[in-house]
Amino acid sequence: GEDVEQSLFLSVREGDSSVINCTYTDSSSTYLYWYKQEPGAGLQLLTYIFSNMDMKQDQRLTVLLNKKDKHLSLRIADTQTGDSAIYFCAESGSGGYNKLIFGAGTRLAVHP
Amino acid sequence: SQTIHQWPATLVQPVGSPLSLECTVEGTSNPNLYWYRQAAGRGLQLLFYSVGIGQISSEVPQNLSASRPQDRQFILSSKKLLLSDSGFYLCAWSTGQGPSPLHFGNGTRLTVT
Numbered sequence: 555g556e557d558v559e560q561s562l563f564l565s566v567r568e569g570d571s572s573v574i575n576c577t578y579t580d581s582s583s584t585y586l587y588w589y590k591q592e593p594g595a596g597l598q599l600l601t602y603i604f605s606n607m608d609m610k611q612d613q614r615l616t617v618l619l620n621k622k623d624k625h626l627s628l629r630i631a632d633t634q635t636g637d638s639a640i641y642f643c644a645e646s647g648s649g650g651y652n653k654l655i656f657g658a659g660t661r662l663a664v665h666p
Numbered sequence: 667s668q669t670i671h672q673w674p675a676t677l678v679q680p681v682g683s684p685l686s687l688e689c690t691v692e693g694t695s696n697p698n699l700y701w702y703r704q705a706a707g708r709g710l711q712l713l714f715y716s717v718g719i720g721q722i723s724s725e726v727p728q729n730l731s732a733s734r735p736q737d738r739q740f741i742l743s744s745k746k747l748l749l750s751d752s753g754f755y756l757c758a759w760s761t762g763q764g765p766s767p768l769h770f771g772n773g774t775r776l777t778v779t
Contacts, residue, residue, distance in 0.1 A: 585767070589770075597710075599767050651698060651723075653712055655712075659709060
């Protein structure tokens with residue numbers, strides 16, 4: 555079946571790079587997504603990558619996709635305290651209708 | 667630009683009471699609409715989605731129901747709440763054409779006591 559897995563917690567020092575990893579199971583997923591959730595809020599779309607791409611860069615964010623291993627990562631350069639949040643990976647799956655399948659989320663803690 | 671509104675933001679309800687959560691979308695026509703639930707420390711579970719007025723698909727058997735009385739309105743309901751219905755409920759929309767991301771509302775924190 556479809557499943558998305560992420561590590562649950564990551565702690566980094568302010569100014570360092572953060573790398574959040576994700577594995578997914580459905581090789582037919584057309585798009586893969588990264589969302590950010592701040593405390594008590596909904597999910598904010600950060601970026602997404604088409605499945606035939608290897609990399610996408612958007613300012614401080616870099617997404618890497620290894621389709622062979624079904625591995626997705628999000629790198630945040632120069633991590634700031636405002637980046638502290640839960641980050642969700644999601645795949646588009648094979649069910650259509652944009653029914654995204656989400657991981658459990660990685661809590662990123664940024665400390666001085 | 668498109669916006670999505672969800673209310674209420676928080677809700678405390680006793681077991682056995684009814685529930686109605688509302689979601690509306692502005693700035694787009696014929697969106698796909700979704701209800702997700704986020705349990706504490708867990709990912710998002712898709713509950714319902716809708717591709718048009720009156721068209722509701724349920725993803726998991728449960729104590730909840732959904733309705734779409736208007737193109738941009740999506741309602742989540744229950745006749746009798748259970749303790750296990752507690753959670754963070756998120757409404758989302760996407761365009762109706764082709765693969766596209768979901769855009770989420772700010773969520774409703776429901777506590778059933």
